[in-house]
Amino acid sequence: MRLEDQSKLLLADGLLPEPIFPALVPVDQVQNGEVGAPWHTLIEADNFHALQLLDYLYAGKVDCIYIDPPYNTGARDWKYNNDYVDSNDGWRHSKWLAFMERRLKLAKRLLNPEKGVLVVTIDEHEVHHLGLLLEQEFPEAYRQLITIVITARGVAKQGLARVEEYAFFVYLGSASAAPTEDDFLTDKSQKKKKAPWASLLRRGTNASPKDRAGLVYPILVDPETKEILGVGETLADRVERGELQKSELNALDPPRTTREAWPIRSDGALGTWQVKPSKLMELKKKGFVKIGRLDESRTSWSVNYLKRGPISEIERGELNITGYEWEGGPAILEYADQDQGAGMRAKTVWHRTQHDAGTYGSSLLRSMLGARSFEFPKSLYAVRDTLATVVGTNPSALVVDFFAGSGTTLHALGLLNAADGGRRSCILVTNNEVSSADEVALLAEGSRPGDDAWEARGICRSVTWPRSRCAILGRKEDGTPLSGDYLTSDLVEVEMPRNFYHLGFGVLDTQTKKKQIVAMIPGLPQRLVTDGVGFIVSEEHKASVLFDESVTEEWLDALDGQDHITDFYIAAATKKSFDLAKVRVNDLLGPQIVLEAAKRPMSTGFTENLAYFKLEFLDKDRVALKQAFKEVLPLLWLKAGAVGPRPELPRGAAEPPFFDPSGANFAVLLDEGAFRKFVKAIGNRRSGRFWLSRLRTARKSRSRRPTCLMCSPPLRPRSAAG
Known part of the structure; x- marks a missing residue:
C-alpha cells in the first residue's frame, strides 16, 4: 500500500488529524554483524507519530510487541499534551487511558493477526485499568496476567512491602507460549536432577595403593582438549616385574605433569581409581568418562565417569544421550523428564534472582554508562525471559518496542540471538525528552528544546543509543571493554567445595x-x-x-x-x-557438582547491526513536486526487511531513473522510460522486493515525476519485516 493511501486510512479511522509525510533521517549506526544480516532500528520520535509510520512499513508483520509504558505513579514520570501528570491531577487515570488507547489501536494494526503477541508490563497503579482497556481493544484475543518478582527486598509504603510488577500477555490467533528452559518459579534444585557423573577417584578407607595396586595408573591426557589419549601401566605390573616393592606403594609420589592424570587424593597422597585400565577404555569409547578441572597447585586432574546406575538409566531410556562434546568425546546427558523441547511452559508467577531490577537493571546500566540518569530500567534477564516465551522458537522474529526507554529490549534480543544463532530483529522507538529535573536545570542555564545541550541530555541520545552501541560492541564509550559477564540460559556443571x-x-x-x-x-x-x-x-x-x-x-x-x-x-x-x-x-x-548458568563475557559484544534514525516530516510541496526520493529511501530499505547495508544516494547526486543498490534486496524504478534497463539490471536477482513508480504530470512542472511508490509482491520474503 502507498504511504499516501495509508495516511488516508489512518485519517478515516480518526488516528490522524491530517495527512502526514514522514521521513527517517539517519543519525548514526553501528555494524558488528555479518554482511547481509538484518538490522535493528532505533527511531527517535514521539511514539504515536512513529506508530503511524510503522503502520505503513510493518502492518500485520510484527511477531511481538513488548512495551513498558509509563506506570502513572503520580511522580511526574510522563506527559500528556506536553504537560507532566502528577498525583494532584484528578483526571490522571483518564488521561493515561486515553494516551494508551490511541497507541494500542495502532499497535494492533502492526501485529500479525494469526500469531502476534502483545506484552505490556505495568505495576499496581494502572494494572486494573489496563486490563479493562486490553479487553476492550483485543476482545478476540486470549489474555493472561503474569506476576514477576522484581525485588526481594520489597518496597514498603502504607501497607505490605511490594515485591512484584505485572505483565499482560495478549495472544492473537493461534499464538501460544513458547517452551522455555525454565518455568521461572519452581526451585531449580527440584527441577533439575543431580548430574550423573561421579568421581573416578576411589573414596573411603579401602583405597590405598598397597591394597589395590592394579587400580593405580596414569591416564594420558591432552591438556588443551582434555581428550583421553590412553592409559599407562599399573603399579601392579611394575611390582610384578620387580621394579617396585609392595611396601613402597603407599608412599610413592609419581612425577606429575599436565599430560597425565594420577589418582591424587585431597591431601596430596597417591590413591586409587575406581576401575581397571581395560574398563576405563571401554567406558571411554562409549563417552562415559571425561576429564574435569585441573588443580594447578597439585598438578592433579579430576576425572569423572558414569557408574552402573546411570548406565542402567541410559539403557532404560530414562537418561538420554543428546550428543557428544566432540566426536569420540564425553556424552552430553539429559534426563528424559527434563527435555525442555517437550514443552516446558513458564508459569504465571516468576521468582528468579536474575529478575531483580536493581542488580540487573540499574546497576548493570551504571556499569555500562556510568552515573548517567535513568530511573527504573528493567532487569535485562526479565526482558530476555519474557521475549523467550514469545519468540524463543522463532529465530527470525520481528519485535517492536515503542516505549524503548533505556533500550533493554534490543539488549535482551542480543542475548537470545547469541544463545541460538537467531536473526531476530527489533524496532525501538523512544522520544528524546529530558527528565523533569534536567529540564529545570537546563532552563536555568538558558537552554531550550532543540539546542544541542538540551538534546544531548535527552533519553534517546544520552541513554538508549549509547547503551545499545556499547552492548553491541562490548565496550564503553571511551573504548574500554565492558567488565563482567552475562548470565546465559544454558546450564553447566561446576565443581563446588x-x-x-x-x-x-x-x-x-x-x-x-x-x-x-x-x-x-x-x-x-x-x-x-x-x-x-x-x-x-x-x-x-x-x-x-x-x-x-x-x-x-x-x-x-x-x-x-x-x-x-x-x-x-x-x-x-x-x-x-x-x-x-x-x-x-x-x-x-x-566436591559437589552443581548446575550454574553459563557466563558470557560482556566484552565480546553481539554480532548485531543497529541503525539510528530521527523521525521528521517532509514539506508537502516537496512531496507534491516529487522531490523527496532521498528522504523516502530509508523507508524502502526498512519495508524490504532492513537487510544488508542501508543504501544512500551520493551527496549532490541527481535523482536516477532507477535505483538498484548493491547488496540490498530491493530496487526502485523511478522513470518509466528506463524500464528495459531496470529489468536488465535486476535480471540476475533470485529474490527481493521491487518498486515501480506510477507516473503523472505534476501541476507545477511539465516533466514526468513519480507521485508515489507502489510495491509489487516480493518473489521470496527475506525476513519477517519483508
Whole structure:
C-alpha cells in the first residue's frame, strides 16, 4: 500500500488529524554483524507519530510487541499534551487511558493477526485499568496476567512491602507460549536432577595403593582438549616385574605433569581409581568418562565417569544421550523428564534472582554508562525471559518496542540471538525528552528544546543509543571493554567445595545437647536425634552431624554414596582432628557438582547491526513536486526487511531513473522510460522486493515525476519485516 493511501486510512479511522509525510533521517549506526544480516532500528520520535509510520512499513508483520509504558505513579514520570501528570491531577487515570488507547489501536494494526503477541508490563497503579482497556481493544484475543518478582527486598509504603510488577500477555490467533528452559518459579534444585557423573577417584578407607595396586595408573591426557589419549601401566605390573616393592606403594609420589592424570587424593597422597585400565577404555569409547578441572597447585586432574546406575538409566531410556562434546568425546546427558523441547511452559508467577531490577537493571546500566540518569530500567534477564516465551522458537522474529526507554529490549534480543544463532530483529522507538529535573536545570542555564545541550541530555541520545552501541560492541564509550559477564540460559556443571563447620562445644554426650546443636542447623529436624545416636546421616537432608569422634569410621561408612550432602558439622576436640575428618570426607565424596548458568563475557559484544534514525516530516510541496526520493529511501530499505547495508544516494547526486543498490534486496524504478534497463539490471536477482513508480504530470512542472511508490509482491520474503 502507498504511504499516501495509508495516511488516508489512518485519517478515516480518526488516528490522524491530517495527512502526514514522514521521513527517517539517519543519525548514526553501528555494524558488528555479518554482511547481509538484518538490522535493528532505533527511531527517535514521539511514539504515536512513529506508530503511524510503522503502520505503513510493518502492518500485520510484527511477531511481538513488548512495551513498558509509563506506570502513572503520580511522580511526574510522563506527559500528556506536553504537560507532566502528577498525583494532584484528578483526571490522571483518564488521561493515561486515553494516551494508551490511541497507541494500542495502532499497535494492533502492526501485529500479525494469526500469531502476534502483545506484552505490556505495568505495576499496581494502572494494572486494573489496563486490563479493562486490553479487553476492550483485543476482545478476540486470549489474555493472561503474569506476576514477576522484581525485588526481594520489597518496597514498603502504607501497607505490605511490594515485591512484584505485572505483565499482560495478549495472544492473537493461534499464538501460544513458547517452551522455555525454565518455568521461572519452581526451585531449580527440584527441577533439575543431580548430574550423573561421579568421581573416578576411589573414596573411603579401602583405597590405598598397597591394597589395590592394579587400580593405580596414569591416564594420558591432552591438556588443551582434555581428550583421553590412553592409559599407562599399573603399579601392579611394575611390582610384578620387580621394579617396585609392595611396601613402597603407599608412599610413592609419581612425577606429575599436565599430560597425565594420577589418582591424587585431597591431601596430596597417591590413591586409587575406581576401575581397571581395560574398563576405563571401554567406558571411554562409549563417552562415559571425561576429564574435569585441573588443580594447578597439585598438578592433579579430576576425572569423572558414569557408574552402573546411570548406565542402567541410559539403557532404560530414562537418561538420554543428546550428543557428544566432540566426536569420540564425553556424552552430553539429559534426563528424559527434563527435555525442555517437550514443552516446558513458564508459569504465571516468576521468582528468579536474575529478575531483580536493581542488580540487573540499574546497576548493570551504571556499569555500562556510568552515573548517567535513568530511573527504573528493567532487569535485562526479565526482558530476555519474557521475549523467550514469545519468540524463543522463532529465530527470525520481528519485535517492536515503542516505549524503548533505556533500550533493554534490543539488549535482551542480543542475548537470545547469541544463545541460538537467531536473526531476530527489533524496532525501538523512544522520544528524546529530558527528565523533569534536567529540564529545570537546563532552563536555568538558558537552554531550550532543540539546542544541542538540551538534546544531548535527552533519553534517546544520552541513554538508549549509547547503551545499545556499547552492548553491541562490548565496550564503553571511551573504548574500554565492558567488565563482567552475562548470565546465559544454558546450564553447566561446576565443581563446588562442600561446607564444613567445627563444633567446639565440648563433649556432646547427652540427647539434650545434641538437640540444641541440631536446632541451630537449618533444615535438619530434631527428631533425627535418638538415644545413643553418634551421628546423623539422612537421604532426605543436605546436612550431616558427627557428635562423637569415636564413631568416625561408622560415620564415614554411612556417608559413602551420599553425594547430596553438602554441609558437615563435626564435633572434634582439636582443630587437627577436625581437619583430618574434613580431608577424609572430601576423599570419600569429593566436591559437589552443581548446575550454574553459563557466563558470557560482556566484552565480546553481539554480532548485531543497529541503525539510528530521527523521525521528521517532509514539506508537502516537496512531496507534491516529487522531490523527496532521498528522504523516502530509508523507508524502502526498512519495508524490504532492513537487510544488508542501508543504501544512500551520493551527496549532490541527481535523482536516477532507477535505483538498484548493491547488496540490498530491493530496487526502485523511478522513470518509466528506463524500464528495459531496470529489468536488465535486476535480471540476475533470485529474490527481493521491487518498486515501480506510477507516473503523472505534476501541476507545477511539465516533466514526468513519480507521485508515489507502489510495491509489487516480493518473489521470496527475506525476513519477517519483508
